[in-house]
Amino acid sequence: MSPSDSVVVAGLGRFGRALAIELAQAGVDVLGIDTNPEIVQELSGVLTHVVRADSTKKEVLDQLAVPDFTHAVVGIGSDLEASILTASWFVRFGIGKVWAKAITDPHGQILEQIGVHHVVYPESDMGRRVAHLLRGSIADYQDLGGGFAMITATVPPSLVGSSIATIGLRSKHNLNVTAVRKRDAGWAHADGDTVLDWGDKVIVVGPAEKAERFIDMA
Secondary structure (H helix, E strand, O other): OOOOOEEEEEOOOHHHHHHHHHHHHOOOEEEEEEOOHHHHHHHEOOEOEEEEOOOOOHHHHHHOOHHHOOEEEEOOOOOHHHHHHHHHHHHHOOOOEEEEEOOOHHHHHHHHHOOOOEEEOHHHHHHHHHHHHHOOOEEEEEEEEOOEEEEEEEOOHHHOOOEHHHHOHHHHHOOEEEEEEOOOOOEEEOOOOOEOOOOOEEEEEEEHHHHHHHHOOO
16 A cells, blocks of 8 residues: 555444554554544544444435545444445545455455445455465465465475476466465575475465365375
């Protein structure tokens, strides 16, 4: 994000609060909106602006100059009606990027149908990530959405000594190894001539299921 960007966050529960604070600490202009007076009081002085207001009402959002913001986040989860109404106003205002939290697949589908640009599932995404980490060979797992993932993992034993070009990941599996970290060394760009050694870690990007199968190769 550039210094000129501004973000409105409606719903300051655990997800919205953490996101808003992180952005504010990075110097981003953040407006937080919530109906809970205690939350608003706690975040007063932490965020650029924080107000107690009903984000489902257009006149309230207009008074707060929400249409002028470059990004918007709907952090409302349990109140589906409020989540959908708030998101619909953000979309109608023509805000450049609208993100929204969903708690179920049907909730997320509705958000997508009304034009939300990015729908996130914090609880299910974290559950999948931890499950992958528990498998042992995966050091980090990032769900990129749309069925794609970025995985950091140790090179499977069966691929030790092979070059990336020889393995044919891109041609056979539509996967890309973007970086490799040799033992006792930092991350470096990977290309077709890069030979994978025992103990190397790689960053693989592509279709999630194919990336997971690649990591699981014996």
